[in-house]
Amino acid sequence: MNDVEHQPGEASPPAESSPEEKIRWTAGVPRWVKVFVITALGVALLIVALMLVSGGRHGPGRHLPSARFDAPAVYNARAASVFSADDASALSWR
Amino acid sequence: MPMPPALRRAMLATHIVCSVGWLGAAAAYLALGVAAEVSMQPQIVRAAWIGMELSGWFVIVPFAFLAFLTGLVMSLGTPWGLFKHYWVVIALVLTTLSLAVLLLHMPSVSSLASLARTADDAAASRLGGDVPHPALGLLVLIVITVLNVHKPRGLTPYGQHKQTKEPKDSTRNRAAAPR
Numbered sequence: 001m002n003d004v005e006h007q008p009g010e011a012s013p014p015a016e017s018s019p020e021e022k023i024r025w026t027a028g029v030p031r032w033v034k035v036f037v038i039t040a041l042g043v044a045l046l047i048v049a050l051m052l053v054s055g056g057r058h059g060p061g062r063h064l065p066s067a068r069f070d071a072p073a074v075y076n077a078r079a080a081s082v083f084s085a086d087d088a089s090a091l092s093w094r
Numbered sequence: 095m096p097m098p099p100a101l102r103r104a105m106l107a108t109h110i111v112c113s114v115g116w117l118g119a120a121a122a123y124l125a126l127g128v129a130a131e132v133s134m135q136p137q138i139v140r141a142a143w144i145g146m147e148l149s150g151w152f153v154i155v156p157f158a159f160l161a162f163l164t165g166l167v168m169s170l171g172t173p174w175g176l177f178k179h180y181w182v183v184i185a186l187v188l189t190t191l192s193l194a195v196l197l198l199h200m201p202s203v204s205s206l207a208s209l210a211r212t213a214d215d216a217a218a219s220r221l222g223g224d225v226p227h228p229a230l231g232l233l234v235l236i237v238i239t240v241l242n243v244h245k246p247r248g249l250t251p252y253g254q255h256k257q258t259k260e261p262k263d264s265t266r267n268r269a270a271a272p273r
Binding site for chain 2: 032033047
C-alpha cells in the first residue's frame with residue numbers, strides 16, 4: 001500500500017541535511033529492522049518447535065503432492081462404511 | 095518507470111481494496127475455522143469447511159493475488175522502488191510468503207471440505223477446524239498493513255547506492271509527485 005500522500009522523500013535524508021544527519025539515515029541497518037528480523041526469527045523458531053512437539057506432522061512438505069497427508073487418497077482407500085472417527089481426527093491437524 | 099498521477103491513484107485504490115479485502119476475508123475464514131474446531135455438531139462442521147473452501151478459493155486467493163500484483167506495480171511505478179527501502183522489502187517478503195503458504199494450503203482445505211461433505215455425522219463432528227493458518231496469516235497481514243501505513247525509515251544498501259548515484263533525479267521525482 002504505497003500511499004501517494006506519503007512520499008519516499010519523507011523516508012530518505014533531505015537533500016539539504018547535514019552530513020551527520022545523512023549518516024544517521026544511511027549508516028548500517030536501522031534498529032527497527034534488526035528488532036523485526038530477530039522477532040520474526042523467534043516466532044518462526046517457536047512455530048517450528050510447536051509443530052515438532054505436536055507430532056511433527058506439519059510443515060511445508062505437508063503441502064506438497066508427495067506428502068503423507070493426502071485426505072482424498074486416504075479417504076478413497078477405505079470404504080465409507082468403515083470410515084471411523086479416528087481416521088477423521090488423524091486427518092485434521094489438531 | 096513513474097506512473098501518471100491518475101493511474102497511480104487508481105492503482106492505489108485497487109491495492110487498498112484488495113489488501114483490506116484479503117485481511118477481512120482471512121478474518122472471516124478464521125471465524126469459520128474456529129467454529130469447525132470448537133463445534134461437535136456435524137452440520138456446523140460441514141458448513142464451516144464448505145464455507146472455508148469457497149471463501150478461500152473465490153475470495154482470499156483472488157484478493158491475495160491482486161494485492162501482490164498491485165503492490166508490485168505500485169512499488170515499481172513510484173519512487174519507492176521495490177528494493178530501496180527496508181519496509182518495502184519486508185512487506186514484499188511477507189506478502190510472497192503468505193501467498194505461497196495460502197496456495198500450498200488451499201488443496202488441503204479442499205480435501206477436508208470434500209471429507210466434511212461425504213463423511214458420516216460421527217466422523218464429520220470429529221473433523222476439527224483450521225485455526226493456526228488463518229490466525230498466523232491474519233497476524234502477518236496486520237504487520238504488513240502497519241508497515242505500509244507507518245513506512246518506517248531506512249534505506250537498503252541498494253537504495254543508498256541509487257540515491258547517491260541519482261540524487262538530482264530523485265529530488266525531481268519527489269518534487270513532481272502529486273500530494
